Amino acid sequence: MGERGAARVDWKEQERVLTLEGEPVLSYTLSWPEIEAGGRAGRRISRYYARLAQSWRDRWERQVYWSACLDLAARREAARPFTPWRGELSGEVALLEDGVLSLRFRGAETRGDGKASRVRWGDLWQVREGRPLPLGELLGRERGWRKRLWAALTRQGEERRQGGDCFLDPDWAEKAWPARPLDHGCLTPEGLEVSLPQCLASPAAEGCPVFVLPLREEK
Secondary structure (H helix, E strand, C coil): CEEECCEEEEEEEEEEEEEECCEEEEEEEEEEEEEECCCHHHHHHHHHHHHHHHHHHHHHHHHHHHHHHHHHHHHHHCCCCCCCEEEEEEEEEEEEECCEEEEEEEEEEECCCCCEEEEEEEEEEECCCCEECCHHHHCCCCCCHHHHHHHHHHHHHHHHHHHCCCCCCCCHHHHHHHHCHHHHCEEECCEEEEECCCCCCCCHHHCCCEEEECCCCCC
């Protein structure tokens, strides 16, 4: 739970194991926030995340579950061992101050063969009004803010790629631009944290490469 000022964020949690003929096939852990900010605003944000949690729950209990069942059946037929699949969605408060709430989420699905699909994103909210907060609005409608932040991201990415800190493709920036990663970042005390979708511009093993950008232009 995170608490600062008038708003409070409580995290709801659920764990479940799905079976087939008594054998575990898929397990998942799911957490989502409930916002207490007084009045309708907090309830509006909470309803959004309750629906988000349900969409992940539906995915795991339907299409992912059946894919895991097919994997189990195939391995039984081939007399090979089966490892249950796993899903996870977790979140945390990245920043909560001056009426701005920033949340960070991580999701993962791991198949029985160990291959994992990962996703990572951030959300920004104007808590008092219970509405999403566009980054451009937060920056005071600064002209050229997207170009400035993108330049900072590409500069940092190139430094990390050449230094071997992050295995990005040579044309990673060109691949990443259409995904608009700046629109899915979260605010932290260090700046704007953004990530690239898995496999978009780097090997799958790299996960979702993360970058932290100064929110304001450095003098």
